[in-house]
Amino acid sequence: xxVLTQSPGTLSLSPGERATLSCRASQSVGSSxxxxxxxxxxxxxxxxxxxxxxxxxxxxxxxxxxxxxxDFTLTISRLEPEDFxxxxxxxxxxSPLTFGAGTKVxxx
Amino acid sequence: EVQLVESGGGLVQPGGSLxxxxxxxxxxxxxxxxxxxxxxxxxxxxxVSYISSSSGxxxxxxxxxxxxxxxxxxxxxxxxxxxxxxxxxxxxxxYCASPNGAGYYSAQHYWGQGTLVTVSS
Numbered sequence: 073x074x075v076l077t078q079s080p081g082t083l084s085l086s087p088g089e090r091a092t093l094s095c096r097a098s099q100s101v102g103s104s105x106x107x108x109x110x111x112x113x114x115x116x117x118x119x120x121x122x123x124x125x126x127x128x129x130x131x132x133x134x135x136x137x138x139x140x141x142x143d144f145t146l147t148i149s150r151l152e153p154e155d156f157x158x159x160x161x162x163x164x165x166x167s168p169l170t171f172g173a174g175t176k177v178x179x180x
Numbered sequence: 181e182v183q184l185v186e187s188g189g190g191l192v193q194p195g196g197s198l199x200x201x202x203x204x205x206x207x208x209x210x211x212x213x214x215x216x217x218x219x220x221x222x223x224x225x226x227x228v229s230y231i232s233s234s235s236g237x238x239x240x241x242x243x244x245x246x247x248x249x250x251x252x253x254x255x256x257x258x259x260x261x262x263x264x265x266x267x268x269x270x271x272x273x274x275y276c277a278s279p280n281g282a283g284y285y286s287a288q289h290y291w292g293q294g295t296l297v298t299v300s301s
Contacts, residue, residue, distance in 0.1 A: 105285065107287035107288070109225075109288075115293075116275055116291040116292060116293055116294055117225065117275070117288075117291055118291070119287055119288060119289050119291075122287035122289075123287070128287075128289060129289075160224065160225055162225070162287065162288075164284075164285045164286055164287060165285065167239060167284070168227055168239075168241050168242070169215075169227040169230075169284075170227070171224055171225040171226070171227070172224070173224045174224050
């Protein structure tokens with residue numbers, strides 16, 4: 073099973089700042105089998121990024137993904153008030169599908 | 181617009197059973213594979229089970245193997261999860277989720293709002 077380690081656990085930033093979230097895999101997931109999701113309290117997860125760097129439908133371009141192999145990054149270029157949430161990475165290169173533990177982005 | 185609506189959650193005693201349903205609309209359900217993903221209270225996301233578009237391929241996560249059964253009815257645009265021998269650690273919000281098409285090795289583009297299952301005496 074591939075273990076995904078997300079860091080930091082909590083990120084404290086102000087609106088307008090840049091957010092950089094990390095996801096490290098215990099083995100390679102290539103460059104096309106990693107996704108990022110956003111989840112707000114009481115809501116279902118929402119797909120932001122798939123295939124490491126492709127934005128899902130309707131996702132603003134302030135969200136970007138990068139990386140390959142075992143190291144991946146989600147970047148939010150300028151935080152908007154609605155971006156404060158929990159973010160999960162997920163690999164889908166091998167079974168079982170696994171998620172990271174999440175990074176919570178909170179208002180500083 | 182794609183919609184996934186789960187139902188069937190509730191309070192059940194340890195060892196009991198429950199059947200979850202997911203009603204799909206707004207897309208060609210019979211062409212899409214489907215998944216169940218759960219989230220224990222205050223915890224992260226955990227994939228539970230997968231079923232291919234034709235029901236020909238099914239996978240389960242180890243913690244639920246032998247106790248849960250996934251199925252679908254393409255004529256009714258519905259997905260199901262039969263849960264037996266429930267344990268306290270199965271307590272979670274259960275989401276149905278789908279990739280943008282067929283296949284197991286895919287990101288989940290569409291999610292329902294979830295249904296809460298609580299296993300407690």
